[in-house]
Amino acid sequence: MADLVVVLRRWLALLPLTCLPLLAHAQGNYEIQVYGADTVPPQNLMVELHSNYTALGEKDTIDGVYPTRHQLHETLELTTGLNDWSEVGFYVFTSEQDGHGVQWVGDHIRPRVRVPESWGWPVGVSLSMEIGYQRAVYSTDTWTWEVRPIIDKTIGRWYVAVNPALERTLHGPGVSEGWGFAPSVKIGYDFTQVVSGGIEYYANYGRIGGFAPTHDQQQQLFFVADLNVSPVWEINFGVGIGATGSTDHLIFKAILGRRFDFSHHSAVD
Amino acid sequence: MTADAAPPDYKIEIAPVTFDLSPHRRIRTNAYNGQVPGPLLRLQENREVTIEVTNRGGAPEVVHWHGLALPSDIDGAMEEGTPPIAPNTTARYSFTPRPAGFRWYHTHTMAMGDLTRAQYGGQHGFLSIEPRQNPARYDQELFLALHDWEGRLLASDDGAMNPTYKASTINGKALGFGEPLRVRQGQRVLIHILNSSPTETHWIAFAGHPLRVIALDGNPVPTPQVVPMLRLAPAERVCALVEMNNPGVWVLGEVRKHVQAAGMGIVVEYAERGGAPRWQQPQELQWSYQQFAAPRAAEPGQATVVPLVFESKFRGHGAMEAWTINGKSYPEVASAPMRKGERYRLQLINASQDDHPLHLHRHSFELLGPGVPLGPAGSDSWTPPEGFSRGIMKDVVLVSARTRAEVEFVADNPGATLFHCHQQNHMDLGFMMLFNYG
Numbered sequence: 001m002a003d004l005v006v007v008l009r010r011w012l013a014l015l016p017l018t019c020l021p022l023l024a025h026a027q028g029n030y031e032i033q034v035y036g037a038d039t040v041p042p043q044n045l046m047v048e049l050h051s052n053y054t055a056l057g058e059k060d061t062i063d064g065v066y067p068t069r070h071q072l073h074e075t076l077e078l079t080t081g082l083n084d085w086s087e088v089g090f091y092v093f094t095s096e097q098d099g100h101g102v103q104w105v106g107d108h109i110r111p112r113v114r115v116p117e118s119w120g121w122p123v124g125v126s127l128s129m130e131i132g133y134q135r136a137v138y139s140t141d142t143w144t145w146e147v148r149p150i151i152d153k154t155i156g157r158w159y160v161a162v163n164p165a166l167e168r169t170l171h172g173p174g175v176s177e178g179w180g181f182a183p184s185v186k187i188g189y190d191f192t193q194v195v196s197g198g199i200e201y202y203a204n205y206g207r208i209g210g211f212a213p214t215h216d217q218q219q220q221l222f223f224v225a226d227l228n229v230s231p232v233w234e235i236n237f238g239v240g241i242g243a244t245g246s247t248d249h250l251i252f253k254a255i256l257g258r259r260f261d262f263s264h265h266s267a268v269d
Numbered sequence: 270m271t272a273d274a275a276p277p278d279y280k281i282e283i284a285p286v287t288f289d290l291s292p293h294r295r296i297r298t299n300a301y302n303g304q305v306p307g308p309l310l311r312l313q314e315n316r317e318v319t320i321e322v323t324n325r326g327g328a329p330e331v332v333h334w335h336g337l338a339l340p341s342d343i344d345g346a347m348e349e350g351t352p353p354i355a356p357n358t359t360a361r362y363s364f365t366p367r368p369a370g371f372r373w374y375h376t377h378t379m380a381m382g383d384l385t386r387a388q389y390g391g392q393h394g395f396l397s398i399e400p401r402q403n404p405a406r407y408d409q410e411l412f413l414a415l416h417d418w419e420g421r422l423l424a425s426d427d428g429a430m431n432p433t434y435k436a437s438t439i440n441g442k443a444l445g446f447g448e449p450l451r452v453r454q455g456q457r458v459l460i461h462i463l464n465s466s467p468t469e470t471h472w473i474a475f476a477g478h479p480l481r482v483i484a485l486d487g488n489p490v491p492t493p494q495v496v497p498m499l500r501l502a503p504a505e506r507v508c509a510l511v512e513m514n515n516p517g518v519w520v521l522g523e524v525r526k527h528v529q530a531a532g533m534g535i536v537v538e539y540a541e542r543g544g545a546p547r548w549q550q551p552q553e554l555q556w557s558y559q560q561f562a563a564p565r566a567a568e569p570g571q572a573t574v575v576p577l578v579f580e581s582k583f584r585g586h587g588a589m590e591a592w593t594i595n596g597k598s599y600p601e602v603a604s605a606p607m608r609k610g611e612r613y614r615l616q617l618i619n620a621s622q623d624d625h626p627l628h629l630h631r632h633s634f635e636l637l638g639p640g641v642p643l644g645p646a647g648s649d650s651w652t653p654p655e656g657f658s659r660g661i662m663k664d665v666v667l668v669s670a671r672t673r674a675e676v677e678f679v680a681d682n683p684g685a686t687l688f689h690c691h692q693q694n695h696m697d698l699g700f701m702m703l704f705n706y707g
Contacts, residue, residue: 118435120421154587193583228586267554268525 028139029054029068030075030093030105032222032240032253034161034186034200037124037152039114040081043263048234049256050075057248063140063173068248072096073105085116095138106142108132114150124152131170141172146182159188159198166208181205182218188226196226200238219243222253232259277321277361279310281332283354283376283392284325290436291443291532296418298390299326299376305441306414306465307374307394314369314398320362322354328386329353329378332362334396335504336372336487336664337631339364341684344631346377348599348703349685368633369400370487371461371506373414379697380467384420384432388467388503388693391416391441395463398487407459407510411450413439413521415473415501415533417466422589430589431468431623431694436532437523443532444522445546450537456513459483460521464501467693470624470667471533472524472556474498476549477515482561484508488633490561491660498524500556502626502667504691513539520548558636563660572614572677575605579668579690579700581621591698592621592690598699599689607680607706614677615688619668625700626691628665634678636661665691683707 029052040046050073057068072095079089089112093105114126128148136142145168152161163184169175182205188198200222206212224238234257242249286300301307312318324330331353333345341349343364354360366372374394380387395412416439420432436443452458460480464471474480474497483493486506499507522534529548536546581590582598594602607613615634619625637659668674689701 117421117423117433120435154585156588157585158587190583190585196586266552268551269527 028093028134029071029248029251030073031077031091032200032202032251033236033255034184034202035126035128035148035150035163036161037114037126037150039085039087039112039126040079040259041261041263042081042083043261044081045260045262046077046079046234047258047260048077048079050077050253051256052251052253054248054251056242056250064137065140066095066097066100066137070097079110086111086113088112091132093134093138103138104135105138106132106134122153124150126150136172139172141169141174143169143171145170157190159186159190159196161186167204177207179208181208181211186224188224194228196228198224198226200224200240202240215245217244218247220247220251222251224253232261233257234259275319277319278312279308279318279320280323281307281320281394282323282325283330285327288441289446290418290438290441291446294419294436294443296391298385299392301374301392301394305391305393305416306412306463307392309395309397309412310374311397311399312366314367314400315365317363317365321359322362323359324354324356327356329355331377332374333377333630334362334364334366334372334374335628336370336396336506336633337364337366337398338368338633338682339631340682341631341686344687345374346630346687348687348701349630366396366398368488369398370484370489371463371508372396372398372487373463373465373506375465380693381697384422387697388465389420389432391418391465393463393465395461397461406457408456409452409458411458411460413460413462413535414441415439415462415464415466415471415523416441417469417533420467430587431692434469434531437466437469437471437528438532439522439535442535444520444529444534445536446532447535449518449546450521450535451540452513452537453540454513454516458511458513460509460511461506462499462501462509463506464503466503468503469528470500470502470626471528472498472500472554473522474524474549474551475511475521475537476519476547477517478511478513478519480509480511482507482509485558485561485661486633486663486665488662491563492561494560496555496560498551498555500554500667502624502665502691503693504626504628504665505663505667516542518542518544518546520546522548524551524554526550558661558666561661562636572612573607574614574616576616576618577702578618579621579625581623582699589694589698592695592700594700594702599701602699602702604703604705607704609680609683609706612677612679614675617666617668617674617676619670619672619674622670623692623695624667624669625695626665626667628689628691629676629678630664630687631682631684632678632680632686633662633664634666634676635659636663636666637675637677680704680706 052073054068074094076092081087089110091108096102110130112128130146148165165182167180185201188196190196202220204218222238222240227235237254240251286303287297376392378387417434417437419435479495481495516539519537523529686704689696
């Protein structure tokens, strides 16, 4: 029994080190968004362009992964509703950087289900699964899987969304790490009917059961604004500050979305 | 109200009741005499009646006699000075009902955020004010009330929040659950339809049977018309004659598929006919007030103009909007000065993104043509639209979003007079004002 305790102690002591590569190089910055619980209605297509620029980030190539500094990421996200409680999304990730030009980074697929409105739950709840590939020069972990529960609630002028996401590597050095904990939270406030502002928090604490030391965790705070100009448009932009050594220190982000309705509802439907 | 100890003509008790809307949906709410709708009260025009109302509902209540020209202290709005009926007490109302026609009675309390109370709870009943001489050119009367139940608030992207409903019914029963309406071939049936929904406008058709509209809000229209469907905003009523000349089993119900699927419909069964009820789906929504107006245009009379601008006040994407009339919410809204006997024209300028069923208490008003769209600023001057005509008397008018309508009434019933949007969530959040004249 004593031997087992010693082995466990050594194993636990090594955990932060084993987590380090995953945390240091897994910061995607391709889609920086706290999800709301709503899904896209059936026969609707949501087209979103995520534009993220890392002004202050990793300057060196580590383990063959390009530095994040001065990378401009353009991500095309297409989401279509399957029925009134599910949707599926597709991502195309790209990166532009001096010396590397415009590069295709990878693709993800993201099915999602939600608690139907007809259930009358007091909060919005949905569950997203995201699986995909990214090239090794952008992430040592080339195949990843994310399970993201989503809870949100609007109360008066306030909006809160919590995404306690779990991530794991399917192919790459991070496979042995198992599940990591990468929560995100958004708190928004409606200043007017059109303009909302708020903060978004993104983190990656590392492996469940053995969180990384704070320095090696990813901790980011974004100050964001949403413009609710129309039900068919989504406009979000913000600036993010990394709070730990393993986090990119300054990122600008923008999301421009447009909803297309192909349902042809008539007045009598 | 009087302290008269003589037996009342009618007794109404407000008390909790549990009933089934459908095989799978049970409701507990306050009702009149344990039934939804409450009992049909048939009163004689200009003959005094006494009605006793006992409140066992657990909260203060007030009963509004909608469409009658009553004194303010009986009309049934606390804002006008009608005293509330405290729990476990009885109020006794003696009044002379007028004018004749299809009226109704309902609670006039506030729900605020509780979507089970006030008009959400379905406290309503029919009033039929019989004229001294009723030619009765019909063989049977049917009274139908449309209602929506179990409202919930779902946030929307544009900041407006209105309840959506789990169930919709006619006379408190979902389509196919209650007893069918039974008719005989060759009958002329007069159907009185009331929309008692707290917030929803409804479109009603009777499969296989055109409807001849003869009255709006209980008042005969100058030009009766045969129409394929009816539109009823909250609190509106339509009286329509139907020739029963298409034997079978039919559905009378909501034209919009999702609302009929939620239960709003009723089976109409001819004698000695059976089989599954048939529905004929209309492909578009059709309605206008104007078609029932007098065939000849009339010049507007002399009337004092009272401009009223309706706007919403954003309170967050997670809250219902507040409402203003001329920039103020009730009770801050300034009352327009009026004098007895004068004629007034209310300019109803809906600068908001919602439709509003506007109700004037204790008076009927004359509709001055259909609503016309507002200009971008919402302040353009109103000109009578093409075909402008008169003669439609109502007590509720639906003014669509971003349009303007005008109505005229004679100040012939002195006292405090409430004017408000009949959407429960709108009146709860400030969309009311008082006119007062001696």
